[in-house]
Amino acid sequence: MILSKDLEEDSINISSFLGFKETSNLNIPELGFKSSVFQLLNSEVHLLSIIADAKNLYENSFNYEHKNESIFAICLGSNDFLNDYKKFSELGLNPSKITYGFHEDRDKVKHEIKFFSFPINKTCDLRILISEASEIQIRDFGEDVVTKINQVVVYASEMESLKELFESKLGVRLALDKEFDFGQGKIRMMFFRIGDVTIEIVEDMKINKNSYSGIGWHCDSIILNHKRFSERGFNISPIRKGRKEGTLVSTIKDAPLSVPTIIIGPDKE
Template identity: 30%
Template sequence: MISRLDSVVVGVDNLADATADYALMFGAEGVAANVDGRSAHRFGTSNTDLCLVEKQGDRAGMESLVFAVPDIAGALRRLDKVGIDVDSDKNGLIALKREHARNLQFIFCDDVSHSKEVIESPSGDGLTGLDHAVIASGDGDYTASLLSARLQLDMRLDLTNPDWDARLMFFRCGDLIVEVYQPLSKPLAPERDRFFGLSWRADNIDRAHATFTEHGFDISEVRTGRRPGSRVFTVRDRTHGVPTLVLGVD
């Protein structure tokens, strides 16, 4: 049913400041946009878009995941069959009711990926694509059922590791992963989930680290990642409410 992740929508306190910071991270200017009547700014990458928007409510951070589907009418029929109601069906967008989506905002849109211009980092020193979009869950089984059985994302991994104090579940979405993170020692409330963070790809992790340092970001040292052959660093500030990891594969 879902072909790929069209975009990640992030609500921010100050759109101008957030746009300037993410332009440095992507090495690209992006384009002005509009989301539900709110001013926004969109950055394109090789596999999805990041859409910054004036926040709704008190907290900045990830607001929604927008999934592209090849057949909107078919998606509506599928959602009805699996007992998921929608809040809206207008302008080609379908918003799933939060109470049927673990209190998360999931939106479906028509897949027009191949007609859309990709805005890439000209120098290759910035973020080039999304690797993981992470959801924190207090009930991994229920969230897995939603993503896999009902929304038909392909489950690729279900791993509990006490050394990481976590259960991790990976669901393939296009060429990236929607990850469900369930902490073990400090469990979250089981009745609802929340968006947790983003892991971005860099073509050259060392050049990306140097570029972020040059632009004054507070970042960690490059370290070995959990994925074999990968190295990562954490971006500690100017991500506007989104825990952020940058990943490169040697």
């Protein structure tokens, strides 16, 4: 979920970046927001726009503070929604009340959604929502568009509390917990995997608050997408070898909605 100050303009910019138009719209007036939804093969991107002074409502559901933050929250899908709500309550995570809403797809068909969130506190100072998992509609994207979210990056000063939260309480699989040295000293990194998306947590002892940082996007052909980005005026770096073997990467400076952005694709040579 990414904050938008101008939903119409930002939807155009994100559409230009992803290579396709929004797939549905979400409107929940009682919580004071609406969003444009872009469905990828493994996730959804929500551009979130505040349509009312919903501070009190957000304190109850999202602990919202209107700051210049780009990535507002992540939403994890649950295949056993009500039982997970009960489990998280028993674990002391104090989930909010369940909120219901509808989103409307391109064919004007309405679909019900339900979700809850966790309060911001010392144990969990990242905004995390849980929604009832929905079926991803598989469609042919083509090679010249962004097809998936590869990873969401989090900077953290206190790694152990996040490890306990994601692994022990939320039940997200910890794929790797390791120190790396990229030339500026050792850095601890944790990689959690859920629904073909990686939550990449990077230790940063200089900060006092955990925060979402950037997004790594996957495409099937980085060469075709690099050409498309250049033609559409994005400030994109030259293609280079990725840290992961068999990948090519490129970064976009001044990316839409100020979200640090890296493009990742397979090295087919």
